[in-house]
Amino acid sequence: MSAVTAPWLVVALREVETKVKDKAFVISTLVTLLLIVGSIAASAFFANRNTEYSVVATDELSYQVLQGAQDEHPDDVSLTISQTDAATAEQQLSAQEVDATLSSGNGGKDFTLTGFDEVDAQLQDLISSSMTSLLTDQLLSQAGIDSSQLPTADELKVTQLEGDSERTAMVRAMAFLFSFLFYMAALLFGMPIANSVIEEKQNRVVEILASTIRLRQLLAGKIIGNVILAMVQLLLFISAGLLVAYLAPGEIPFLGVVAQVAGWFVVFFLGGFLVLAGIWAALGALATRTEDLQQSTGPVVGALLAVLFIGIYAKGSFLVIASYVPIVSSVAMPIRLLSGDVALWEPLLSLAILLAACWAVLLFSERIYRRAVMHTGGTLTLRKALKLEV
Known part of the structure; x- marks a missing residue:
């Protein structure tokens, strides 16, 4: 079978087409894009006014x-x-x-x-x-x-051992942006994977699909389709933000550093999102109803909130440790790179750990999915799902 008509590609394109035709998705993307562009333009305008x-x-x-x-x-x-x-x-x-x-x-x-x-x-x-x-x-x-001869406030000189105040302010701003983009993308494109799996189970569509396509390729298509959507949206947001910042009047400090780290963030985002996509797919296969999914995804949403707050507030040794923890490292390591005090081997090691975790989670999720997606007799636990025959 040619690559053009590969089953996983057909499924992936269907996921992309369905999302692109969703008016709510298109409107939310445009609104977010306008907010990013507007905020950067306004900041540059008032900074140089x-x-x-x-x-x-x-x-x-x-x-x-x-x-x-x-x-x-x-x-x-x-x-x-x-x-x-x-x-x-x-x-x-x-x-x-x-x-x-x-x-x-x-x-x-x-x-x-x-x-x-x-x-x-x-x-x-x-x-x-x-x-x-x-x-x-x-x-x-x-x-x-x-x-x-009297002392004045000008005689007080403010300094810091590492970096400078402007760079610190830049790191804080970008930490919020990276963390928020990852959090929103994980929910916006991760949850639909689980919902799509449940809908196919409830409507018995998966049984029809299983007769024409291998379940492994069906799962791969779902994940790849949502990954494509998430990456395109992320690249759109980052490119638009950097372009507006570059064209804005006046000089924006550390714009070159932000552009370089943005590339690292895209790579780490891909690895972290793939881990979460596998988890969402497995949770969807274990559930039978949407209500079941709402209960089982609580820990995942909690973990995403933890990533959001760690990315915004973590500092020092805690941020260093977080930059090697899969999923959390998707935002923690790019934030560390913004400071400029990170050796090249550190992001490479963190990325290797993230990709290894990604590979392990996807293999495990695929195993759960193949065993549980055809089961409609109630919510399954991981232990019960692993005991089912393929």
Whole structure:
């Protein structure tokens, strides 16, 4: 039989076709894609956005405050200042020609920042900081103290033994993304394998299929079809995210590192998903009704939640250990690779362990499937299933 008409390929293509024609699947894929693209684009936009403010002072002391704010403003803030009388400043604010006005009162002991309908919080913080510095300098000057000799917050230098803060933030963000994508794919494409097996058992379709195709090829087709769907969707999400990040204005730190590790994640994802696909298929064969499946899949869903939380929160030696545990390593090892402190042999060893586990689980699942899929007399345990004749 040619490769084109191989039974397992026919089954796989049927799984793909059924899913692609499912409107809910298509819509959820598009929505997720838009969320990924939108979040990356928004992050890049706000990260490179330069905020501009224009403020008018109504007296000399207020103008000094604005000068201090202009000297100390962050790199992503542009502050335009001017000075005029109170009446003109109010007219400019009413016409929305400026963002705010600043005036002093009570003998220069307090200040009033006025906006048209609101005052931006960032502008408030900037003016408040400058006002505090000015008033403090005045008080110190009256006491005969030079404010330049006083310690400031700038003298506190923050450092860390390993890596840097920007890379740590990147690792946290990508850890969440990798863990979430694996968790969603395992549920979205793994559960249908079990449901499909149960439906074929309930409708007796599997008995008809068994007369024309070997059960081993039927199972292989189901798993391969869902693997194709999961991998295509994953590659679509990752490619779109990296493309938007690359085309976004400004420079996104560690984009090259993320792109390299994304390739590792795809490989580890494939191994981890194959393990789970075999488990889902076996659970579907052991069950007789959908209600039975809901009970038996509890531990699997719990394990997926554990993978999700380990990927997001695990650190240090615990993350190192997790990176060699099959299924968990699908997210733990790529997360470690993001830090850049991993020798090449480590992901290769982890991948070898994952593939060995994948091979063992698929062989065991195929054995369970062939024995249990034709059984319709009630839910089976693993022990009972292994005792059944093929």
